[in-house]
Amino acid sequence: MPHAPTFPLNAWYAVAWSHEVGKREILARTLCSRPLALWRKPDNQVVAVDDACWHRLAPLSLGWLENGEVVCKYHGLRFSGDGRCTHMPSQDEVSPGAGVRAYPAVERHRFVWIWLGDPSKADPARVPDMHWNEDQDWAGDGKTLFAKCDYRLFVDNLMDLTHETFVHASSIGNTAVAETPMETSHSGNSVTVQRMMRDIDAPPFWRAQLGKPGNVDRWQIIRFEAPCTIVLDVGVAPTGTGALEGDRSQGVNLRVLNTISPETATTCMYFWSLVRNYRLQDATLTALQREMNAKIFEEDRVVLEAQQQRIDMMPHAPLRTLNIDAGSFRARRIIERMIGEETEPAA
Numbered sequence: 555m556p557h558a559p560t561f562p563l564n565a566w567y568a569v570a571w572s573h574e575v576g577k578r579e580i581l582a583r584t585l586c587s588r589p590l591a592l593w594r595k596p597d598n599q600v601v602a603v604d605d606a607c608w609h610r611l612a613p614l615s616l617g618w619l620e621n622g623e624v625v626c627k628y629h630g631l632r633f634s635g636d637g638r639c640t641h642m643p644s645q646d647e648v649s650p651g652a653g654v655r656a657y658p659a660v661e662r663h664r665f666v667w668i669w670l671g672d673p674s675k676a677d678p679a680r681v682p683d684m685h686w687n688e689d690q691d692w693a694g695d696g697k698t699l700f701a702k703c704d705y706r707l708f709v710d711n712l713m714d715l716t717h718e719t720f721v722h723a724s725s726i727g728n729t730a731v732a733e734t735p736m737e738t739s740h741s742g743n744s745v746t747v748q749r750m751m752r753d754i755d756a757p758p759f760w761r762a763q764l765g766k767p768g769n770v771d772r773w774q775i776i777r778f779e780a781p782c783t784i785v786l787d788v789g790v791a792p793t794g795t796g797a798l799e800g801d802r803s804q805g806v807n808l809r810v811l812n813t814i815s816p817e818t819a820t821t822c823m824y825f826w827s828l829v830r831n832y833r834l835q836d837a838t839l840t841a842l843q844r845e846m847n848a849k850i851f852e853e854d855r856v857v858l859e860a861q862q863q864r865i866d867m868m869p870h871a872p873l874r875t876l877n878i879d880a881g882s883f884r885a886r887r888i889i890e891r892m893i894g895e896e897t898e899p900a901a
């Protein structure tokens with residue numbers, strides 16, 4: 555029985571950090587079960603084509619680049635960045651129509667985004683908003699996590715930070731998170747979940763960031779942009795200084811930028827970065843926060859990969875929904891709707 559699709563194709567997906575795609579090497583990545591070969595043309599433009607040669611399907615990523623074109627390592631066919639075959643060995647003319655599929659690619663917010671679906675719908679204005687990643691009022695850095703689980707398990711995970719209390723008890727979690735109810739709202743392709751915690755003990759991480767004693771007011775505002783981008787607006791301020799009413803000037807604020815692209819139905823590439831709006835020039839703090847966050851996300855990866863194994867072993871068992879899952883429930887409904895719009899037979 556073929557699996558029902560788990561991801562829409564009419565969406566921009568992050569496939570690499572901008573700095574990972576160059577003019578000398580071909581980068582091989584898998585996105586939505588499609589093998590892709592990526593490189594930069596001499597004019598710096600990023601291109602992405604199917605990583606399977608038109609001739610005998612050898613991966614083009616095994617080959618090399620010449621004048622911005624890829625040369626297949628097997629029999630030397632050449633393809634330009636738009637996928638056209640430009641040279642065939644032992645024949646004067648290229649067979650008409652020979653080529654591989656090329657995909658729209660754009661660079662935004664330090665990432666390369668690919669559109670696998672209907673190219674006429676690939677509007678760069680629809681790239682998810684992660685602008686903090688290159689905004690001069692914010693500083694920080696991130697990493698990529700490759701995980702053996704359905705990308706939607708990370709969506710569930712990030713849409714409900716209750717798990718912080720349990721999975722991340724030693725760093726960012728404390729009982730206030732699990733005990734404070736959340737508010738969920740949604741519109742169009744986005745869902746917002748927020749928790750406002752008043753007058754609580756600061757968890758160790760936040761205590762260190764704030765550098766002030768005493769209780770804090772803490773906020774967590776989670777915004778999902780379908781199908782797989784989630785921006786966390788999180789921070790703390792000394793209790794009673796008005797942060798939850800809008801004056802965050804006494805507090806510290808982080809944005810955790812997450813976009814989790816499906817590789818296959820059960821593996822994903824999770825691009826994240828952690829940016830802050832204080833101590834902008836402090837490179838040591840940037841490295842420290844990046845490594846600390848990488849450790850925290852490792853804790854998630856362990857649980858989610860184990861969860862995926864159980865889902866694989868028990869494919870008919872339901873995933874149940876509690877109050878804490880309101881945000882991820884909404885997010886999954888939007889993803890399902892997007893998939894449904896693509897798979898419905900045309901009228």
Ligand code: FES
Nearest residue numbers: 607609610626629
């Ligand atoms: S498989 Fe690529 S040239 Fe033959």
Ligand SMILES: [Fe+2]
Nearest residue numbers: 721722850854
């Ligand atoms: Fe987590």
